[in-house]
Amino acid sequence: MASAAVATDANQTEQEHHDSLQAHFQPNISADEIEQVFHLKRAQPLLQVFTALFHGGFDGVLVRLLVLRELASDAATSAYTRADINTKLAYLLPESLETVLLRLRSNQLLAWDAQQGVYRVTPMARNVLSAIDSLLGLGQTEDEAEMGFLLSQVAGAQAVGGVSVEQLQHLLGRLVDLTEEFSDAIASGSEFRLRTAQAKWNMACDWVEKGSEILVAITSDENADSATHKAAQAIGRAQSKLLNMQGMFSRALNQIERQRVHLGQSGLSTTDIKRWLLLHDDLASLAEGAIDQPVVPLFSTPAEMIDVAETELLSERAAGVINTGLPSGEDAPTTISDGPAMQLELDDLLDRLSNFASLGNFPSIGEEGPKSVPVQDSLLPASFAVASYRASMLPLLGDVSEASLQGSTAELARLPITFTPTDEMVQLTDPHVAAMSIASLSLNVSLDLDSGTADE
Known part of the structure; x- marks a missing residue:
């Protein structure tokens, strides 16, 4: 019954794992396919x-690898009691050591021999540590091409007769990556990038020579x-393509050498200056004591650029014109300007009212002439627009502020006439104006007589 229960739990765990894995695939595709x-x-x-080993944070991973490497590094014995482990790893806290040992033991990295009461490093743990140590060892060497580990895996597998297609494909992929990287460096035209890529290419060629025999x-x-x-x-073809890039590097560097700019007769080139600048970590420190004031950058926007271009263009045109001096003077043509229509209407209204007031002849008509007339007699006959304009000018009669000015409206204001409007309307038989407010124009007789006496 216990065996059946364990088998049932294992089947349930396997089924749950399959279900969780299937959740990452399309519904119509089975993960097992x-x-x-x-x-x-x-x-x-x-x-x-x-x-x-590697689940969790980096600190936890480091402690697990430390414990496993310490136990596997002792080739004098293959079994360790708990006391031996405590002595060997006395620099670790007991709680942390217990946690690490439990994790390694539960994942078949350490085997517990209950009869003898000792721990043993499992063969799988030694294989894993060997692979990690190989990768760490090659990572510490100057392998900028990063082909050493891949080639060592292929060489080791070939030596034992177990090389796989996957290992060869990893090596092929790295060769293709290097070829593309070198091609981009050549296309960039940067001397420093080219020289860096060429140094890396030389190292890659060393690995290619070592791998040719394999x-x-x-x-x-x-x-x-x-x-x-x-x-x-395919790896052989990729290696050939990589080796053939020597001519491309040489041509690109020669082209840069021909285009190099030298500074006067000093013998220095822009490459020398850039190399010298790269030796300084803080370029801003080079300006200390050399610049008294901060540099103010000046930016030219399209508007300023257009103004400058226009000025230069006009200055060139002006320089090409022969300086003949100012032209001789000429009399301006005589023209007769007709007054506006409203000014003519104002002059006509002024004549009408002046005749009514008999300017300059007040005593002679003091008793004979009319003293008051209806306003429509002075406004009509006329069109509606002209009559409206004449009516709008009548309130200026007797306006003191307007009379002190110059012009036709000032003459109108100085006439000895009083405009008296009312709120009632009168019907008219005029074809343009049907009705008009009842108003009158009165002659200021007393003012006229006083003026006449003063003139005498």
Whole structure:
């Protein structure tokens, strides 16, 4: 019954894992149909070991690797009691050490021998540490091409007769990446980028020479399958393409050498100045003591650029014109300007009212002439627009402020006439004006007589 319960739990765990994995794929695609999924599932125990080591923060990963490397580095013995472990790792806290040992033991990195009461490093743990140490060791060397680890994996697998297509494809992918990187450096036209890429290319060529013998062995192996042969041949073509880039580097550098700018007779070039500037971490410190005031940048917007261009263009045109002096003077043509229509109407109204007032002859008509007339007699006959204009000018009669000015309206204001309007209307038989407010124009007799006496 216990065995059946354990089997049931295992089946449930497997089913839950499959369901969670299937959630990442399209509904109409099964995860088990993917070839790479099959290979990864087959390596599940090894992948779980890496998960146990590298899951979590960096500090936790570092402590786990530290404990495992310390235990695996002692080749004198293969078994460790808990006392031995406590002595060997006395610099760790007991709680942290207990947590790490429990994690390594539960993930088959450490094996617990209950009969003898000792811990043993498992073969899988040694394989994992060997791979990590190889990667760390190659990472500390000056391998800017980053081909050493990949090539060592291929060489090791070939030595034991177990090279895989995946390992060859990783090496091929790195060669393709390097070729594209060098091509971009050549296309950039930057001397410094070209020289950096060329140094990296030289190192990559050293690895290519070391790997050529391995590729020959792979292609001549009769037991290798067709996929391995194709991958090895593709690597050979990629290496040839990489080696052929020597001429491209040389041509690009020669082109830059021809275009290099030298500063006068000093023998210095722009490359020398840039190389010298790159030696300084803080370029701003070079200006200390050399500049008294901060540099004020000047920016030219399109508007200012157009103004400057226009000024330069006009100055060139003016320079090409022969200076003949000012032209001789000429009399301006005589023209007769007709007055506006409203001014003519104002003059006509002024004549009408002046005749009514008999300007300059007040005593002679003091008793004979009319003293008051209806306003429509002075406004009509006329069109509606002209009559309206004449009516709008009548309030100026007797206006003191207007009379002190000059012009036709001032003459109108100085006439001895009083305009008296009312609120009632009178019907008219005029064809243009049907009705008009009742108003009158009165002659200021007393003012006229006084003026006449003063004149006498």
